[in-house]
Amino acid sequence: MELFGAVTHPASKKADWWRSAVIYQVYPRSFADGNGDGMGDLKGITSRLESLASLGIDAIWLSPFMPSPQKDAGYDVSDYRGVDPLFGTLDDFDVMLNRAHELGLKILVDLVPNHSSDQHAWFQAALNSPEGSPEREFYHFKDGNGDLPPNNWVSMFGGPAWTRVTNPDGSLGQWYCHLFDSSQPDLNWENPKVQEAFEDVLKFWLDRGVDGFRVDQPHAMAKAKGLPDHPYVDRAGAGFIEGEENPPMWFQDSVHTIFRRWRAILDSYPGERVMCGEAYVLPLSFMALWVRPDEFHQTFNFRYLDSLWTAESIFKTVNESFEAFDSVGAPSTWVLSNHDVIRHASRLGGDYGRSTASDGIGPKNPQPDNELGLTKARAATLFTLALPGSMYLYQGEELGLPEHTTLEDEFRQDPTFFRTNGARVGRDGCRVPLPWEAGVNASNGFSSTGSAWLPQPDIYKNYSRDLQEGKAGSTLEMYKAVLALRKELDLGHGSFEWVTELCTNSSLAFRNNGILVIHNFGSVAISMPEGQVLISSLEGVSDEVRPNETLWLKGL
Numbered sequence: 001m002e003l004f005g006a007v008t009h010p011a012s013k014k015a016d017w018w019r020s021a022v023i024y025q026v027y028p029r030s031f032a033d034g035n036g037d038g039m040g041d042l043k044g045i046t047s048r049l050e051s052l053a054s055l056g057i058d059a060i061w062l063s064p065f066m067p068s069p070q071k072d073a074g075y076d077v078s079d080y081r082g083v084d085p086l087f088g089t090l091d092d093f094d095v096m097l098n099r100a101h102e103l104g105l106k107i108l109v110d111l112v113p114n115h116s117s118d119q120h121a122w123f124q125a126a127l128n129s130p131e132g133s134p135e136r137e138f139y140h141f142k143d144g145n146g147d148l149p150p151n152n153w154v155s156m157f158g159g160p161a162w163t164r165v166t167n168p169d170g171s172l173g174q175w176y177c178h179l180f181d182s183s184q185p186d187l188n189w190e191n192p193k194v195q196e197a198f199e200d201v202l203k204f205w206l207d208r209g210v211d212g213f214r215v216d217q218p219h220a221m222a223k224a225k226g227l228p229d230h231p232y233v234d235r236a237g238a239g240f241i242e243g244e245e246n247p248p249m250w251f252q253d254s255v256h257t258i259f260r261r262w263r264a265i266l267d268s269y270p271g272e273r274v275m276c277g278e279a280y281v282l283p284l285s286f287m288a289l290w291v292r293p294d295e296f297h298q299t300f301n302f303r304y305l306d307s308l309w310t311a312e313s314i315f316k317t318v319n320e321s322f323e324a325f326d327s328v329g330a331p332s333t334w335v336l337s338n339h340d341v342i343r344h345a346s347r348l349g350g351d352y353g354r355s356t357a358s359d360g361i362g363p364k365n366p367q368p369d370n371e372l373g374l375t376k377a378r379a380a381t382l383f384t385l386a387l388p389g390s391m392y393l394y395q396g397e398e399l400g401l402p403e404h405t406t407l408e409d410e411f412r413q414d415p416t417f418f419r420t421n422g423a424r425v426g427r428d429g430c431r432v433p434l435p436w437e438a439g440v441n442a443s444n445g446f447s448s449t450g451s452a453w454l455p456q457p458d459i460y461k462n463y464s465r466d467l468q469e470g471k472a473g474s475t476l477e478m479y480k481a482v483l484a485l486r487k488e489l490d491l492g493h494g495s496f497e498w499v500t501e502l503c504t505n506s507s508l509a510f511r512n513n514g515i516l517v518i519h520n521f522g523s524v525a526i527s528m529p530e531g532q533v534l535i536s537s538l539e540g541v542s543d544e545v546r547p548n549e550t551l552w553l554k555g556l
């Protein structure tokens with residue numbers, strides 16, 4: 001393989017917790033149900049916190065639990081300072097937070113500032129106020145072009161990014177912009193009142209004791225003045241094409257001043273409070289601008305998540321990552337799965353590139369090979385957890401959970417499915433409730449009654465946590481072992497260099513703090529490097545590096 005561009009990365013001398021943290025994403029709807037109604041909730045999370053602590057993670061990111069009509073599973077917030085009754089109360093939140101802190105776990109909450117719900121008091125006030133009023137200035141209300149929307153923008157979930165309102169007298173009125181569902185109007189971040197309102201929201205949660213925020217869609221918050229047409233909407237749809245001009249709804253420079261102010265607020269609190277931006281910004285040299293020392297602490301390394309699992313692609317991505325993030329002194333924040341993409345245990349079991357990742361896998365699509373997917377997923381996890389930096393895990397990956405790929409349409413909830421008339425099945429398949437105790441009821445212990453807001457496929461029983469607890473070779477025990485080793489060897493703060501003689505078209509190897517990590521991407525076993533094997537992603541022992549195996553070795 002062409003080893004052009006091989007980078008090295010020095011060990012980090014900065015001890016900040018977030019530079020090396022392993023952060024576990026809890027998707028509250030599907031983690032654990034404390035009241036038996038089939039919907040995960042805060043009491044459920046509290047009851048399972050010890051299990052999380054035993055995994056060896058450092059922090060938890062909680063997807064939204066704030067009041068919401070749940071049109072986009074909580075990413076449509078109608079009150080930024082509360083808890084949706086579906087999930088409990090603010091008191092339940094405080095109990096959860098305190099217990100997490102007692103167990104040494106930090107808590108990041110999800111903040112959704114690009115858009116609110118259409119049921120938010122701000123939007124309702126805007127609807128009930130005349131054109132040009134200060135209330136309408138909270139959002140992007142515009143006149144149309146005759147009967148057409150103000151511009152050619154389309155929604156990330158399909159269909160137009162504009163919806164026309166009806167005036168109180170029944171006549172057709174202005175249009176409002178929504179880059180996502182029509183129930184998620186985009187806020188107008190040019191408006192200082194919007195900025196002030198969100199600074200208060202930050203303080204509200206920081207005062208309660210949260211350790212920080214995961215910030216939703218920060219790269220969409222600022223829009224180009226005058227909201228001009230997307231210059232190549234026909235080719236990019238709602239998105240962008242790397243290397244071409246930035247579309248007017250993405251990556252506008254003016255957004256950075258907002259995050260600098262937020263950073264100053266976080267820094268004014270005791271403890272190291274952090275923000276991680278879901279900035280889908282590429283190339284990574286551009287993403288690096290979002291993690292300059294006075295802005296976000298972290299951004300998700302989406303290039304890594306998007307990369308094909310091949311030696312060439314991972315080699316290039318890792319180089320690009322260290323080059324970009326080291327240039328601003330930020331850690332890379334590695335990630336393989338989340339609530340928006342096909343779980344990596346399924347993605348790697350078939351031919352699913354990034355382009356389909358948020359489209360999901362439905363019963364009519366080619367089905368993944370779950371065994372191969374899990375083998376590769378375990379190896380990918382071991383490889384990734386050996387890289388210096390921070391890592392995000394998505395709930396259920398520690399069980400090796402596959403995607404639910406045969407969910408019937410009647411259960412679907414993702415707006416992507418509805419806005420594309422089923423052409424994209426969407427993200428429900430990665431959001432199915434977790435199996436905790438095999439066979440205790442239809443939800444395998446997710447709820448006490450067996451009810452679950454999305455049904456589990458039959459195979460989930462086999463992945464239940466209780467079957468894996470203490471069982472040698474289980475994915476759960478592999479995660480525990482590797483997280484403990486990572487900490488013991490201080491790999492998160494460690495150094496990085498490729499072992500070039502072991503980097504080929506079918507293998508990659510690197511060293512971090514003296515530990516040699518090798519992965520065999522090929523279909524033929526390769527010679528074992530010298531050293532003592534500390535951990536393998538495969539069961540059993542071999543004197544070679546087997547296909548799809550990752551090994552950590554200690555020098556002799």
Ligand code: NOJ
Nearest residue numbers: 072075112180216217340
């Ligand atoms: C990104 C979130 O992760 C996703 O779930 C959501 O649908 C969109 N942002 C809109 O908030």
